[in-house]
Amino acid sequence: MPATHDTTADGPADAPPEAVTPLLRGVGVLRRLTEAGGRMPVGELERATRLARSTVDRITGTLARMGYVRIEGRDVVLAPRLLDLGNAYLASVRLPDLLGGRADALADALDESVSLAVADGDGVRLVHQSTRRRAMSVSFRIGDLLPAERTAPGALFASEWNASAWERWRERRADVPVRQGAAEGFEERAAAAGRDGWAVDDQLVEPGLVALAVPVRGTDGRIACVLSTVSHTSRHDAASLREALLPRLRTAADAMERELREAREAPAATPAAAPSGLASWTGSSKQELGRGFVESLARGLTVPTAFGEGRAALSLTAVAQATGLARATARRALITWEHLGCVTSEGRTFRLTPGVLSLGFAPLSRTTLTRIAQPHLAALAERVRESTSLAVLVGDEVQYTGRVETSRIMNVDITLGTRFPAYATSMGRVLLAGLPEAERAARLAGSDLRALTPYTVTGRTELDAILRRVGRDGHALVDEELEVGLRSIAMPVHDRTGRVVAAVNVALHTSRRSREECVTEVLPELTAAIAGIESDLHVTERFARVPAY
Numbered sequence: 001m002p003a004t005h006d007t008t009a010d011g012p013a014d015a016p017p018e019a020v021t022p023l024l025r026g027v028g029v030l031r032r033l034t035e036a037g038g039r040m041p042v043g044e045l046e047r048a049t050r051l052a053r054s055t056v057d058r059i060t061g062t063l064a065r066m067g068y069v070r071i072e073g074r075d076v077v078l079a080p081r082l083l084d085l086g087n088a089y090l091a092s093v094r095l096p097d098l099l100g101g102r103a104d105a106l107a108d109a110l111d112e113s114v115s116l117a118v119a120d121g122d123g124v125r126l127v128h129q130s131t132r133r134r135a136m137s138v139s140f141r142i143g144d145l146l147p148a149e150r151t152a153p154g155a156l157f158a159s160e161w162n163a164s165a166w167e168r169w170r171e172r173r174a175d176v177p178v179r180q181g182a183a184e185g186f187e188e189r190a191a192a193a194g195r196d197g198w199a200v201d202d203q204l205v206e207p208g209l210v211a212l213a214v215p216v217r218g219t220d221g222r223i224a225c226v227l228s229t230v231s232h233t234s235r236h237d238a239a240s241l242r243e244a245l246l247p248r249l250r251t252a253a254d255a256m257e258r259e260l261r262e263a264r265e266a267p268a269a270t271p272a273a274a275p276s277g278l279a280s281w282t283g284s285s286k287q288e289l290g291r292g293f294v295e296s297l298a299r300g301l302t303v304p305t306a307f308g309e310g311r312a313a314l315s316l317t318a319v320a321q322a323t324g325l326a327r328a329t330a331r332r333a334l335i336t337w338e339h340l341g342c343v344t345s346e347g348r349t350f351r352l353t354p355g356v357l358s359l360g361f362a363p364l365s366r367t368t369l370t371r372i373a374q375p376h377l378a379a380l381a382e383r384v385r386e387s388t389s390l391a392v393l394v395g396d397e398v399q400y401t402g403r404v405e406t407s408r409i410m411n412v413d414i415t416l417g418t419r420f421p422a423y424a425t426s427m428g429r430v431l432l433a434g435l436p437e438a439e440r441a442a443r444l445a446g447s448d449l450r451a452l453t454p455y456t457v458t459g460r461t462e463l464d465a466i467l468r469r470v471g472r473d474g475h476a477l478v479d480e481e482l483e484v485g486l487r488s489i490a491m492p493v494h495d496r497t498g499r500v501v502a503a504v505n506v507a508l509h510t511s512r513r514s515r516e517e518c519v520t521e522v523l524p525e526l527t528a529a530i531a532g533i534e535s536d537l538h539v540t541e542r543f544a545r546v547p548a549y
Contacts, residue, residue: 019336023300025051026059027340030082030359033069038078038363045076062294065285066301068360070375078360080372080536085304086143086361087542089352092312093118095225096128096543098263099216099256103227104130106252110245113230115140116216119157119223120354121341122148122169127225127354128543140230142544143361149173149186152193152201152213153226158186159194160223198246202238210238214249216256219264227253299325300333304342304356313349365544369502370402372540373493373533377404377504380529384522386508388529389414390493392501392548393431396447398422401502401549414507420482423449423463424456426490427503429476433467434492434500440467456481475526477518485510489518491530495546496538502548504530 015024032048033040040048046056060076063069067081090096099116107114107130116128123145140146148154148169161169166187173183193199201211213228227249231241282298306314306322314322320330334350337343341355370390377388381404390402397419422428423444432440449458457463470476477489490505506522513521540546 015339016335018332019339020296020300020332022059022294022297023333023336024340025049025055026063026294026297026301027342027359029056029059029063029076030068030078033076033078034358034360034363038360039075041074042076043074058292058294059297061289061292062297065289065293066298068301072375078364080364080367080540082360083364083539083542085301085359086357086365087539088304088307089354089356090127090543091309092307092352093127094263094309094312097309098259099225099227100128100543102252102256102259103128106130106227106229106248107132110229110248112235112245115228115230117151117153117213117226117228118354119148120145120357122158122161122165122172124148124151124154124157124226125354125357127357141362141366143357143365145358146205149183150201150204151228152199152211153228155186155189155193155199155201156213156215156226157223158190161190198242198249200238200242203233208233210236210241212238212241212245212249214246214253216253216260218257218260224260227256299323299329300336303330303333303337304352307352313346313351315348316350319350364540367540367544368547368549369493369537370549372536372546373402373502373504374404376529376532376536377402379532380404380504380506380525381406383525384506386506386512386522387414389427389505389507391427391431391503391505393422393428393435394419396422396443398425398428398431398503421447421452423447424452424478424481425505426476426478426488426507427505429467429470429478430474430490430492430503431500433471433476452482453480453484455479455484475523477515479515480510487513487515487518489522489526491523491526493530493533493537496541504533 028049029045032045036044042056042060045060046053049056051059060069060071064071067079069082070077070079095116095118103114103116111132113132114130115126117124117126124147125145126140126142129140129142146154148158158169189199198212198214200213201209203209205211209230210233211228211230213226215223216225216227218224229241229245229249236244282295282302285298286293286295302323302325303319306319311318311322316327316331316334319325319334320327323330325333334343334345338345342353343350344353373390377390381388385406387403387405389400391398391400400414400416400418403414403416420428422432432443435443444460444463449460449463450456451458457466475489475491477487479487486507487510488505488507490503492500493502493504495501504526506526537546
């Protein structure tokens with residue numbers, strides 16, 4: 001587990017002299033926000049960090065400029081772009097990319113939740129999670145840190161601890177109260193896990209939950225990660241879980257170890273492109289915002305993004321080149337990150353540690369498309385002064401999953417969950433246009449294309465031509481086809497693979513803007529909103545599943 005440090009107004013009291021104080025403070029703010037679930041009033045943040053209000057304002061202003069937080073009234077809220085830091089770690093270790101598919105397949109086969117975990121000091125941090133949707137489901141998240149003594153993976157990792165690691169664990173146990181029964185006998189459980197090659201958690205992490213874990217070893221013979229499954233005591237006790245699932249977990253772990261060997265033996269892939277221009281961006285931001293922008297904090301936060309797929313271990317020179325920072329600046333930032341437990345050094349190379357996931361990853365990765373889109377819908381509604389909505393396709397209908405209304409005497413009155421026929425709505429048309437042609441035809445074949453107003457298009461040939469045009473244009477404008485007096489314009493939202501997963505529209509009364517004005521005035525603002533939603537969605541779903549709502 002990353003070390004914790006007593007803080008003062010100047011940062012952790014035991015920080016090395018080369019550490020970057022604004023970076024220490026900024027990471028402290030991000031960790032307090034993470035511990036609070038991702039949202040905190042600025043006054044509470046001031047008290048939690050013991051920093052002056054002016055310092056908190058400058059730090060949060062800098063983080064907002066970087067897209068890592070949003071300022072909503074008096075609250076500071078973590079923003080999806082912060083996931084870039086955790087994504088850099090997960091991409092660099094490659095475990096989710098290489099083994100996540102097998103974990104998902106195992107979860108489907110067992111009909112139980114399955115996870116991959118790595119060691120983080122004397123704790124355990126989840127890096128991949130395949131959950132089952134039940135009335136009572138596991139609520140652990142990617143990035144969550146759990147005490148080793150309360151988990152099945154922890155016993156396996158502890159079986160490889162040396163004497164100094166055990167001493168650190170005993171010191172933490174003395175300083176931090178632990179749940180009764182969790183620590184007692186942990187050393188014996190760790191020894192048994194090392195001897196048996198498996199471990200169980202019999203309701204130590206949570207009453208009613210039992211878990212079984214097996215190691216996945218790397219090419220060096222040490223544990224690279226731990227594969228585990230979690231069940232409820234209504235389905236299994238610890239003994240029946242082991243008896244029923246241990247052989248299948250071991251088979252899956254063997255396959256994962258083969259994947260790791262093959263990846264090691266395969267020709268080195270071309271490293272993914274490192275970020276560029278970050279240092280010059282921080283410089284221009286400083287010129288624009290002056291004292292309100294903490295340049296040393298922003299520069300320090302760019303360092304983790306130098307790592308990634310094909311860039312797991314980097315020299316100081318490589319970090320400086322990837323970020324555009326001077327070597328001296330990159331060196332001080334790396335020293336700071338190492339002190340914070342987010343970077344480790346081996347000779348002249350540096351690697352990210354799982355501690356990077358402590359910076360917002362858990363609350364931000366457990367989200368929905370609706371939550372991601374909501375601030376963008378609000379900003380769009382404010383810019384165009386009209387109601388905005390988010391919808392998904394359900395059968396041959398659109399279902400509203402997000403909405404921001406404006407304050408007008410005459411407004412479009414729609415509630416979340418409302419459904420309308422897709423063929424007669426702007427969002428429905430961009431969603432239908434995004435489907436493969438055969439699927440679109442199948443959905444429309446079962447639709448009753450009835451006239452909802454005198455202007456509704458009901459001819460299948462004409463509708464098919466309209467949908468083809470919508471697909472080419474990238475937007476749909478529907479004029480009084482759903483309701484007389486209602487005009488709307490919509491665009492699709494694409495996921496990382498390019499698949500259309502939702503749509504956003506602006507709806508208004510025909511008296512307020514003409515068709516031409518919708519295209520010239522509203523469409524550019526809608527395009528900008530879609531770009532923001534897709535950017536946040538793509539960074540979020542890099543290593544996490546994002547349901548629609």
